[in-house]
Amino acid sequence: MKETYEFKDIEKKWQDKWKKDDAFKTVEDPDKKKYYVLEMFPYPSGKLHMGHVRNYSIGDVIARFKKMDGYNVLHPMGFDSFGLPAENAAIKNGIAPAIWTWSNIHEMEEQLTELGLSYDWDREVCTCHEDTYKWMQWIFIQFYKKGLAYKKENPVNWCPSCETVLANEQVVDGCCERCGSQVSKKNLSQWYLKITDYADRLLENIDTKLDGWPNKVKVMQKNWIGKSTGAEIDFKIKDSDVVLTVYTTRCDTLFGTSYMVLAPENPYVEQFVKGTEFEKDAMEYIDHCKHLSEIERTSTSKEKTGVFIGKYAINPLTNAEIPIYISDYVLMDYGTGAVMGVPAHDERDFDFAKKFNLPIIPVVDPEDPEIDVNNLKEVCSAKGKLINSGEFNGMYYEEAQAKIIERLEKEGVGKATTNFRLRDWLISRQRYWGTPIPMINCPDCGWVPEKEENLPVLLPTDIEFTGKGASPIASSKTFIDTVCPCCGKPAKREIDTMDTFLDSSWYFLRYCDPKNKEEVFSKEKADYWMDVDQYIGGVEHAILHLLYARFFTMALHDLGLVDVEEPFKNLLTQGMVNKDGKKMSKSLGNVVSPAEIIEKYGADTARLFILFAAPPERELDWSDKGVEGSYRFLNRVYRLIYDFKDKYGDVVDAPSIKTSADKKLNYMLNTSIKKVRDDVGGRFAFNTAISSIMELVNEMYRYKELPDMDLGLYAKAVKELIIILAPFTPHICEEMWEYMGGTSSVCDESWPDYDEQALVKDEVEIVVQLNGKVKEKISIANNLTKEELEKIALEDENVKKLLDGKNVIKVIAVPNRLVNIVVK
RNA sequence: GCCGGCGUGGCGGAAUUGGCAGACGCGCAGGAUUCAAAAUCCUGUGGCAGCAAUGUCGUGUGGGUUCGACCCCCACCGCCGGCACCA
Numbered sequence: 001m002k003e004t005y006e007f008k009d010i011e012k013k014w015q016d017k018w019k020k021d022d023a024f025k026t027v028e029d030p031d032k033k034k035y036y037v038l039e040m041f042p043y044p045s046g047k048l049h050m051g052h053v054r055n056y057s058i059g060d061v062i063a064r065f066k067k068m069d070g071y072n073v074l075h076p077m078g079f080d081s082f083g084l085p086a087e088n089a090a091i092k093n094g095i096a097p098a099i100w101t102w103s104n105i106h107e108m109e110e111q112l113t114e115l116g117l118s119y120d121w122d123r124e125v126c127t128c129h130e131d132t133y134k135w136m137q138w139i140f141i142q143f144y145k146k147g148l149a150y151k152k153e154n155p156v157n158w159c160p161s162c163e164t165v166l167a168n169e170q171v172v173d174g175c176c177e178r179c180g181s182q183v184s185k186k187n188l189s190q191w192y193l194k195i196t197d198y199a200d201r202l203l204e205n206i207d208t209k210l211d212g213w214p215n216k217v218k219v220m221q222k223n224w225i226g227k228s229t230g231a232e233i234d235f236k237i238k239d240s241d242v243v244l245t246v247y248t249t250r251c252d253t254l255f256g257t258s259y260m261v262l263a264p265e266n267p268y269v270e271q272f273v274k275g276t277e278f279e280k281d282a283m284e285y286i287d288h289c290k291h292l293s294e295i296e297r298t299s300t301s302k303e304k305t306g307v308f309i310g311k312y313a314i315n316p317l318t319n320a321e322i323p324i325y326i327s328d329y330v331l332m333d334y335g336t337g338a339v340m341g342v343p344a345h346d347e348r349d350f351d352f353a354k355k356f357n358l359p360i361i362p363v364v365d366p367e368d369p370e371i372d373v374n375n376l377k378e379v380c381s382a383k384g385k386l387i388n389s390g391e392f393n394g395m396y397y398e399e400a401q402a403k404i405i406e407r408l409e410k411e412g413v414g415k416a417t418t419n420f421r422l423r424d425w426l427i428s429r430q431r432y433w434g435t436p437i438p439m440i441n442c443p444d445c446g447w448v449p450e451k452e453e454n455l456p457v458l459l460p461t462d463i464e465f466t467g468k469g470a471s472p473i474a475s476s477k478t479f480i481d482t483v484c485p486c487c488g489k490p491a492k493r494e495i496d497t498m499d500t501f502l503d504s505s506w507y508f509l510r511y512c513d514p515k516n517k518e519e520v521f522s523k524e525k526a527d528y529w530m531d532v533d534q535y536i537g538g539v540e541h542a543i544l545h546l547l548y549a550r551f552f553t554m555a556l557h558d559l560g561l562v563d564v565e566e567p568f569k570n571l572l573t574q575g576m577v578n579k580d581g582k583k584m585s586k587s588l589g590n591v592v593s594p595a596e597i598i599e600k601y602g603a604d605t606a607r608l609f610i611l612f613a614a615p616p617e618r619e620l621d622w623s624d625k626g627v628e629g630s631y632r633f634l635n636r637v638y639r640l641i642y643d644f645k646d647k648y649g650d651v652v653d654a655p656s657i658k659t660s661a662d663k664k665l666n667y668m669l670n671t672s673i674k675k676v677r678d679d680v681g682g683r684f685a686f687n688t689a690i691s692s693i694m695e696l697v698n699e700m701y702r703y704k705e706l707p708d709m710d711l712g713l714y715a716k717a718v719k720e721l722i723i724i725l726a727p728f729t730p731h732i733c734e735e736m737w738e739y740m741g742g743t744s745s746v747c748d749e750s751w752p753d754y755d756e757q758a759l760v761k762d763e764v765e766i767v768v769q770l771n772g773k774v775k776e777k778i779s780i781a782n783n784l785t786k787e788e789l790e791k792i793a794l795e796d797e798n799v800k801k802l803l804d805g806k807n808v809i810k811v812i813a814v815p816n817r818l819v820n821i822v823v824k
Numbered sequence: 825g826c827c828g829g830c831g832u833g834g835c836g837g838a839a840u841u842g843g844c845a846g847a848c849g850c851g852c853a854g855g856a857u858u859c860a861a862a863a864u865c866c867u868g869u870g871g872c873a874g875c876a877a878u879g880u881c882g883u884g885u886g887g888g889u890u891c892g893a894c895c896c897c898c899a900c901c902g903c904c905g906g907c908a909c910c911a
Contacts, residue, residue: 215828215829216828216829216905216906219827219828219906220827220828220905220906220907222827223826223827223828223906223907223908224906224907226907226910228910228911230911246911247910247911248911249910249911250911261911297909298908298909299909300825300908300909302909304909327909328909329909329911330909330910330911331909331910331911333910334910334911335910335911338911339911340911341911342911346911347825347909348909348911349911351909419910419911420910421907421910539905539906542906543906543907612836612837612848612849613836613837613849613850614836614837615837618830618837619904620836621835621836623835623836623850625835625849625850625851626835626836626849626850628850629849629850630849632849633849635863635864636864639864678840679840682840683840685838685840687836687837687838687848687849688837688838688839688840688847688848690848690849691837691838691847691848691849692847692848693848694848694849695847695848698848701865765844766844767843767844769843769844769891769892771891771892772843772890772891772892772893773892774844777844809891810891811891812843812891812892814843817843817844818843818844818892820843820891820892821891822891822892
């Protein structure tokens with residue numbers, strides 16, 4: 001070890017050694033308790049950013065700590081390497097997506113290595129590798145066989161300028177992410193996964209199985225699934241055999257229905273208006289809606305629009321005839337695509353009724369003297385008792401709901417039901433750089449899956465990337481034509497690829513057995529490692545990725561492939577890394593690249609700062625001065641160790657604790673060991689863990705100057721300091737450990753035990769308060785009883801003076817803490 | 825609009841179960857060392873009044889519960905995030 005902290009040499013030296021020794025290789029060991037720590041794998045953009053550094057530093061500290069604490073730790077890394085940027089690069093620069101992606105992966109592997117992260121690289125999973133996507137296709141086929149995958153025609157996002165389909169994520173504020181054109185809708189036949197089959201289970205498990213998840217994420221998922229309970233009610237149509245069913249959550253307001261609205265896409269509309277005087281207006285309106293962008297269609301602020309279609313519906317309970325309209329505020333893919341309009345008690349219906357001069361019938365009395373129910377100026381959403389509702393008058397709305405459903409069911413014109421906001425998952429992408437959907441369309445047999453022994457269906461390479469046309473794979477001369485796996489006749493392959501969110505929905509299972517050629521993963525290995533004990537990633541994945549991964553794990557569980565039903569036991573959502581209070585971005589020019597920090601201060605400093613500057617869940621503001629502070633601290637530790645060995649040589653750590661200074665150092669040492677264990681292993685407060693190590697170092701600096709310092713105790717502190725700092729800054733600690741005579745890696749050391757006795761102070765400082773205000777501090781023996789405390793406090797000379805002329809009403813004593821004297 | 829979170833010195837943050845508010849770090853000030861600087865080490869550092877001892881105010885605002893509140897309850901203000909014509 002050199003006299004000065006040469007972080008570059010040190011970090012290179014230990015990274016090479018870890019690699020040479022396979023230091024982080026993990027094998028299943030049924031005799032050891034397992035711990036699976038996982039960070040969300042990155043998209044290989046080519047450059048690591050600070051968000052990655054934060055994510056992986058957190059994971060690495062946990063992984064290294066758990067290993068030292070005796071667990072068999074699985075800590076893998078890989079790349080979510082299918083996706084659009086590779087294809088855009090191909091369109092722009094003519095580089096093949098595979099070449100672009102693999103070169104980025106290799107760059108990022110290097111940068112991850114330079115951070116000193118303890119990954120078992122033998123388990124790397126890249127989703128764009130054929131050995132991985134083969135099993136993605138296999139899973140898709142199992143889902144298809146189980147009825148979880150199906151194809152249907154649906155409107156999709158279409159960019160008229162790029163002439164291509166866009167994923168929802170590529171539509172930013174209603175415009176194409178690439179060219180900025182307004183996105184419109186186009187009907188295309190698409191593959192879907194039936195995530196809605198799992199809606200109830202996904203919802204229920206949130207409360208029963210996700211204790212280790214942040215509440216915020218659980219609430220977001222609940223809202224996203226959006227379960228609502230209500231009723232379906234059948235309305236007969238006048239002069240027609242058709243019965244239209246509406247969905248409502250407020251069946252108690254049925255008597256207040258003054259019109260019905262259908263979604264413009266409702267298939268009955270055309271039938272109703274055909275050949276009537278209403279046909280022209282209705283068809284024009286439907287056409288108008290088709291051309292509306294998603295934002296225009298769903299904007300709550302715009303004025304209501306709609307058209308009367310000439311038909312009347314009959315209220316099943318009142319027999320009232322109500323006009324039927326179409327309006328774009330009713331969505332075809334939620335509920336039944338038909339809504340009963342109750343203007344008095346629904347804001348949207350109120351707006352619509354005002355615009356079209358429809359009756360506003362109050363049926364729930366809010367019993368508010370300030371509201372005139374017979375002349376509503378605005379919608380009345382307050383709950384109360386029913387009025388104008390026949391036999392249900394006087395009932396509280398909740399009771400009325402139950403009674404109305406009862407009657408509807410008895411008469412066979414309605415039923416209680418539930419609806420979900422969650423829709424089925426559209427997974428087709430008219431894209432090249434993704435997993436090919438392994439389906440074949442045969443003129444005789446229809447859609448059939450490719451034979452499993454023929455997997456993988458490889459991505460073709462004879463592709464022209466133009467950015468135009470529906471799907472790049474259509475330009476391949478070798479891919480499309482094939483034979484039907486059922487009848488052997490000529491057939492055509494699906495040319496769409498899968499949404500990349502599928503790849504990230506099971507990669508954590510593949511890590512358990514990444515090289516398996518025979519199976520997607522061995523059940524035995526997956527059951528040993530799963531579930532993930534600690535998952536770490538950005539909160540931006542709170543809904544989609546985390547919900548999809550839960551869905552996949554449940555479905556794979558139901559297929560008998562793995563025992564667990566939920567993939568992630570504990571979830572930590574790390575906050576963003578900002579600069580000057582703003583998100584780091586190229587346009588603001590405030591990006592700090594990890595590479596420049598590693599170059600200037602080294603990976604250990606970068607890791608230490610990022611963990612110290614803020615608790616992991618909170619946003620972190622990058623501070624150049626703060627980084628220097630972390631660097632200064634590591635130098636301070638380095639000097640402490642160097643000077644110790646330089647001055648005293650090899651010292652046996654045989655502490656003898658005599659003086660109060662010895663006791664204090666021993667106390668600090670043991671407190672730190674305990675605190676770092678609690679903070680890192682329990683509540684992920686890396687910032688306070690580090691601050692307690694800093695306090696220990698400060699105390700050691702004081703202690704070493706004392707003439708009667710105990711060398712054996714000091715040696716023990718030095719040794720244990722290196723160990724507890726190692727998970728945070730592994731390179732410098734390896735170097736110091738070796739210097740101190742360690743023969744193996746400090747990562748293989750056991751976490752030191754702390755001495756309970758050392759944590760007990762002989763004397764404690766207690767506070768004496770007068771009416772809750774601190775007046776005096778006295779040092780007394782530890783663990784005195786309330787009575788003893790009270791006596792000591794009241795007999796204290798200063799306290800006596802303070803009490804002079806006052807009446808003591810009450811004394812509260814809390815052992816080892818305080819005495820509060822209440823006086824008048 | 826609905827749902828969730830946050831609000832503490834000049835700054836990042838700490839206070840784990842209702843018990844000394846401001847740990848640790850940054851910054852700043854002073855000192856030691858140095859020919860000088862950098863680096864390093866030491867000391868101080870919430871506001872106000874005071875030479876000081878000390879007093880007093882203080883965790884977004886207003887109220888409440890309690891011997892005692894950053895922490896619990898009620899009302900409000902501000903900021904951030906998610907969802908949003910889902911009937």
